[in-house]
Amino acid sequence: MPNHTSLTPNSLPPNSLAPNTILLAGASGGIGSALLGELEKEYPQATILTISRRDLATDTGNHSHLTASLADPKSVGKVTEWLRQKPLPNWVINCCGTLHWLSHGQSHGKSHAPEKSLGQCTDDALLQSVATNVLTHLHLAQGFAPLIQRREPLTWVSLSAEVGSIEDNRLGGWYSYRMSKAALNMLVRNLAIEWARKVDHCRVVAVHPGTTDTPLSQPFQENIPAGKLYSPAQTAGRMVSVIRGLREEDHGKLLFWDGTPIPW
Numbered sequence: 001m002p003n004h005t006s007l008t009p010n011s012l013p014p015n016s017l018a019p020n021t022i023l024l025a026g027a028s029g030g031i032g033s034a035l036l037g038e039l040e041k042e043y044p045q046a047t048i049l050t051i052s053r054r055d056l057a058t059d060t061g062n063h064s065h066l067t068a069s070l071a072d073p074k075s076v077g078k079v080t081e082w083l084r085q086k087p088l089p090n091w092v093i094n095c096c097g098t099l100h101w102l103s104h105g106q107s108h109g110k111s112h113a114p115e116k117s118l119g120q121c122t123d124d125a126l127l128q129s130v131a132t133n134v135l136t137h138l139h140l141a142q143g144f145a146p147l148i149q150r151r152e153p154l155t156w157v158s159l160s161a162e163v164g165s166i167e168d169n170r171l172g173g174w175y176s177y178r179m180s181k182a183a184l185n186m187l188v189r190n191l192a193i194e195w196a197r198k199v200d201h202c203r204v205v206a207v208h209p210g211t212t213d214t215p216l217s218q219p220f221q222e223n224i225p226a227g228k229l230y231s232p233a234q235t236a237g238r239m240v241s242v243i244r245g246l247r248e249e250d251h252g253k254l255l256f257w258d259g260t261p262i263p264w
């Protein structure tokens with residue numbers, strides 16, 4: 001049985017200290033690539049480590065890149081080995097996720113649109129959603145875990161989605177996305193509990209980035225109310241503000257893009 005200890009880690013310092021090293025995964029996506037630009041702009045002195053299935057850059061200056069698919073369990077060892085040669089990240093941000101695979105080049109068989117009803121659900125779509133929305137975060141955490149140190153402050157951010165909130169679900173539909181994001185949210189909550197026992201100062205959160213103009217939202221943008229579709233640059237700026245503003249009480253929570261909590 002899980003042991004119900006307190007979630008709150010020992011007195012956390014403010015998160016406003018500039019990070020020395022940032023690890024960004026899913027760095028080639030719409031939000032991931034905008035975040036890379038924002039982080040480079042905001043923290044020009046920081047070492048930035050990126051992971052993507054795409055070959056983003058060669059190791060130059062203070063940007064180092066690992067080409068890997070985090071959905072693949074082999075990525076766990078690859079990530080650990082690579083990180084052992086780098087400075088320890090203070091911030092880890094994982095942008096990996098998928099809603100559909102209609103047109104933007106995913107190579108896992110049939111196309112998939114978010115389900116409107118039970119009858120449209122397929123095992124394949126759910127399993128693939130779990131692989132991309134959950135395993136990519138689990139494997140990154142497993143790859144990173146051997147490196148964590150009690151006295152090195154750590155901030156972990158998984159990009160999740162408001163529609164993964166069970167309590168907030170009033171519309172239904174989007175079964176595979178909702179179920180897999182709800183599972184991601186539970187992973188983040190568990191990670192928050194486990195790492196609070198191992199690291200003196202850590203903040204582990206899931207964040208909903210807001211509806212952003214990227215390939216993920218592209219087929220569903222028609223019905224978005226005016227002013228509610230944000231540019232990747234806008235979202236990236238907000239993500240950095242949320243991370244910078246993380247407080248002790250945010251640890252182990254799902255947060256909206258303005259930093260307010262969303263019920264699980």
Ligand SMILES: NC(=O)c1ccc[n+]([C@@H]2O[C@H](COP(=O)([O-])OP(=O)(O)OC[C@H]3O[C@@H](n4cnc5c(N)ncnc54)[C@H](OP(=O)(O)O)[C@@H]3O)[C@@H](O)[C@H]2O)c1
Nearest residue numbers: 026027028029030031052053096097161211212214216217
């Ligand atoms: N856009 C929105 O409106 C919105 C709203 C709510 C939540 N979100 C969440 O925000 C995050 C970023 O979304 P986005 O809009 O930037 O989407 P995107 O442009 O489609 O990027 C998706 C990211 O997920 C990774 N990915 C996709 N399929 C993968 C697979 N099979 N295996 C491993 N990695 C895979 C990609 O990593 P690589 O770098 O390896 O290609 C890419 O960086 C996602 O978690 C999404 O659920 C987005």
